[in-house]
Amino acid sequence: MSNAENRTGAKAPTIGVFDSGFGGLTVLRALIARLPRDRFVFLGDSARLPYGSKSRRTIARYAAQSAQFLVNEQGAEFLVIACNTASALALDAIQQAVPVPVLGVIEPGAEAARAASRTGDVLVIATDATVQSHAYAAACRAQGLRALEKPCPLLVPLVEEGWTWPPAATAAQAASLPPQVAVTAEVIRIYLAELTAEADALGMNPDTLVLGCTHYPLLRPLIERTVPAGMRVIDSAEATAETAARRFGQPEAEKPTPTAQVSAPQLRVFATDSVEKFERLGSRFLHQPTGKVELVDLGG
Amino acid sequence: MSNAENRTGAKAPTIGVFDSGFGGLTVLRALIARLPRDRFVFLGDSARLPYGSKSRRTIARYAAQSAQFLVNEQGAEFLVIACNTASALALDAIQQAVPVPVLGVIEPGAEAARAASRTGDVLVIATDATVQSHAYAAACRAQGLRALEKPCPLLVPLVEEGWTWPPAATAAQAASLPPQVAVTAEVIRIYLAELTAEADALGMNPDTLVLGCTHYPLLRPLIERTVPAGMRVIDSAEATAETAARRFGQPEAEKPTPTAQVSAPQLRVFATDSVEKFERLGSRFLHQPTGKVELVDLGG
Numbered sequence: 001m002s003n004a005e006n007r008t009g010a011k012a013p014t015i016g017v018f019d020s021g022f023g024g025l026t027v028l029r030a031l032i033a034r035l036p037r038d039r040f041v042f043l044g045d046s047a048r049l050p051y052g053s054k055s056r057r058t059i060a061r062y063a064a065q066s067a068q069f070l071v072n073e074q075g076a077e078f079l080v081i082a083c084n085t086a087s088a089l090a091l092d093a094i095q096q097a098v099p100v101p102v103l104g105v106i107e108p109g110a111e112a113a114r115a116a117s118r119t120g121d122v123l124v125i126a127t128d129a130t131v132q133s134h135a136y137a138a139a140c141r142a143q144g145l146r147a148l149e150k151p152c153p154l155l156v157p158l159v160e161e162g163w164t165w166p167p168a169a170t171a172a173q174a175a176s177l178p179p180q181v182a183v184t185a186e187v188i189r190i191y192l193a194e195l196t197a198e199a200d201a202l203g204m205n206p207d208t209l210v211l212g213c214t215h216y217p218l219l220r221p222l223i224e225r226t227v228p229a230g231m232r233v234i235d236s237a238e239a240t241a242e243t244a245a246r247r248f249g250q251p252e253a254e255k256p257t258p259t260a261q262v263s264a265p266q267l268r269v270f271a272t273d274s275v276e277k278f279e280r281l282g283s284r285f286l287h288q289p290t291g292k293v294e295l296v297d298l299g300g
Numbered sequence: 301m302s303n304a305e306n307r308t309g310a311k312a313p314t315i316g317v318f319d320s321g322f323g324g325l326t327v328l329r330a331l332i333a334r335l336p337r338d339r340f341v342f343l344g345d346s347a348r349l350p351y352g353s354k355s356r357r358t359i360a361r362y363a364a365q366s367a368q369f370l371v372n373e374q375g376a377e378f379l380v381i382a383c384n385t386a387s388a389l390a391l392d393a394i395q396q397a398v399p400v401p402v403l404g405v406i407e408p409g410a411e412a413a414r415a416a417s418r419t420g421d422v423l424v425i426a427t428d429a430t431v432q433s434h435a436y437a438a439a440c441r442a443q444g445l446r447a448l449e450k451p452c453p454l455l456v457p458l459v460e461e462g463w464t465w466p467p468a469a470t471a472a473q474a475a476s477l478p479p480q481v482a483v484t485a486e487v488i489r490i491y492l493a494e495l496t497a498e499a500d501a502l503g504m505n506p507d508t509l510v511l512g513c514t515h516y517p518l519l520r521p522l523i524e525r526t527v528p529a530g531m532r533v534i535d536s537a538e539a540t541a542e543t544a545a546r547r548f549g550q551p552e553a554e555k556p557t558p559t560a561q562v563s564a565p566q567l568r569v570f571a572t573d574s575v576e577k578f579e580r581l582g583s584r585f586l587h588q589p590t591g592k593v594e595l596v597d598l599g600g
Binding site for chain 1: 347348350354355358453454456457458460461463479480482483486487490573574
C-alpha cells in the first residue's frame with residue numbers, strides 16, 4: 001500500500017480500474033485528470049480479451065475474478081469498470097463479488113447524454129457485444145431518452161493500428177489526411193451515415209452521439225468532423241471520470257487537470273498477458289507512459 | 301464414431317481440424333473439396349480467441365487442450381491445425397500432446413510458394429502474432445526462398461464485418477465497388493504498397509504473395525485485383541488441404557471437387573463459446589451451412 005496523502009493529511013484512496021484490455025486506460029487518464037492525488041491500480045485482463053465475443057456467463061466469471069484481484073490483493077477501495085462489455089453484462093456479478101462500491105461506464109454516459117440532449121433522441125456507437133446487450137438503450141430509457149445503438153466493430157482495430165488523427169493536427173494536416181487516416185474517416189462516415197439513415201427511418205431527431213467504447217476517445221477529432229453540425233459528442237470515459245470524482249473524490253478534485261500525470265507507486269498497471277502490447281500502445285491511450293506493466297496470472 | 305465407408309469398404313478416416321476461431325473453416329472447406337468421403341470434426345476455441353494477442357506459453361496450453369479433445373474425445377486420427385498462430389507457435393506442443401500425425405498451415409504454404417516462385421523472393425501477409433513468430437520466413441528459408449512478412453491486423457475484422465467482394469461479382473459490380481468494399485480494397489492497397497516498397501528497399505524481386513491467415517481466402521478476389529501483374533497469390537488453406545490429401549487421403553481423393561458438401565454425422569462442428577457467431581458467419585467461410593454448432597467447455 002502507498003503512503004500517498006492528500007492535502008488534508010488523510011490517506012489518499014486507492015481506486016481500482018478494470019478493463020478486458022487497455023482501452024480502459026482512456027478512463028484512467030480521465031480519472032487522473034480529476035483525482036491526481038489518488039492512488040490507481042489498473043488491471044487489463046488481456047489474456048482473455050476480447051470479452052465482446054464471449055457469453056455473459058463467461059464475462060461475469062472473468063470480471064469477478066479480476067475485481068477480486070484489485071480489491072483483495074491490491075487494496076482497491078472503489079472500482080471503476082472501464083469496459084463497456086463488462087459494465088453491460090457483468091456489473092451485478094462484480095458488485096456481488098467484492099465488498100466495495102463499483103461504478104461502470106454505461107450509466108455515466110447515459111446521464112451525460114441526458115444533460116446534453118434537447119430533443120431526447122440520442123445515437124450510441126459501440127462494439128457488437130455492447131450493442132447486443134442493449135445496456136445503453138436501457139440506461140438512456142431510464143433517463144427519459146430514446147437511444148438508437150449501432151455496432152462499429154472496425155473502429156477498435158483501426159485505433160489499435162494507429163490509423164488515427166493526431167490530437168494536435170494542424171489545419172493543413174486536417175485538410176489533407178494521410179491515406180490511412182482517410183480510411184478511418186471513411187469508415188466513420190459509412191457507420192454514421194447508416195446510423196443516421198436508420199434514425200431518420202424511425203422518425204427520430206437525434207442531437208447527441210454517445211461514444212460507447214473506451215477506444216473511441218482516440219477517434220474523437222475524426223468523429224467530430226463527421227457528425228452533423230450541432231450534434232454533441234459524449235465521451236463516456238470523460239463522463240465516468242466525472243461521476244467517479246463526485247462519488248469517490250476529494251472535494252478539491254472537482255476541476256480536471258488535463259495535463260496531470262502520476263507515476264509509481266501512485267500508479268500500478270497489471271495485465272494478464274501481452275505486457276509488450278500494453279506498454280507499446282498504452283501510452284497513446286493514457287497520454288503518459290504506463291510504467292512497467294506487471295504480469296499477473298488469474299488462471300484460465 | 302461414424303460408419304462412413306469409402307468405395308473400397310474401408311472405414312473413412314476421421315480428420316480433426318482445429319482453429320482458435322472459425323477462420324479455419326476455409327481450410328475445412330478446402331479439405332472437404334479434396335476428401336469428400338472422410339469424416340471431419342472441427343473445433344473452434346472461440347472462448348479464448350484471439351490467440352494472436354497471447355503469449356507462446358498460453359497458446360501452447362490452449363492448443364494442446366484442444367488437440368486432446370479432438371483426438372481423445374472425438375476419435376480424430378489426423379489433426380490439421382487450421383490456425384496460423386497455433387501452427388507458428390504451438391506445433392511442437394500439439395505433437396507432444398497427442399499420438400496422431402499433425403499438420404500445420406505454415407509448411408504447406410511455404411512449399412506452395414516454392415513451387416510458384418521463379419525469383420525465389422516471396423511476400424507474406426498475416427496477423428501480427430504470425431508475423432512476430434517469423435514462422436513463414438523460417439519455413440520459406442527452409443525451402444530456399446527469401447520471404448518478407450507484413451502484419452495486416454485490419455483484414456480479419458474487415459472480413460468478419462462482411463465488407464468483402466462477393467465471389468460471384470459481375471464485371472459491372474467489380475467496376476463500381478460499394479463504399480464498404482472500397483474501404484477494404486483501399487486497406488489492401490495501403491498494406492501491399494507498404495510491403496512492396498519495403499521489398500524494393502531491400503533489393504528483393506518478389507513474384508509470389510502468400511496469404512498467411514485463414515480469413516484471407518475471402519479477400520482473394522480483391523487481393524488479386526491489387527497485386528502487380530504476374531504476381532502469384534498462394535492461399536495457404538488450399539495448400540494445406542492439398543498436403544493433407546496427399547498425406548492422409550485416399551488414392552481417389554486427389555482431384556478437388558469444389559462443390560462437395562458434407563453433413564452430420566460426416567461433419568461435427570464444436571466451439572468453446574459464441575456458437576451464434578459461428579453459425580452466422582461460419583457458412584460464408586465453409587460455403588455450406590455449419591450445421592448445429594455444439595458447445596464444449598475446455599475450462600479456463
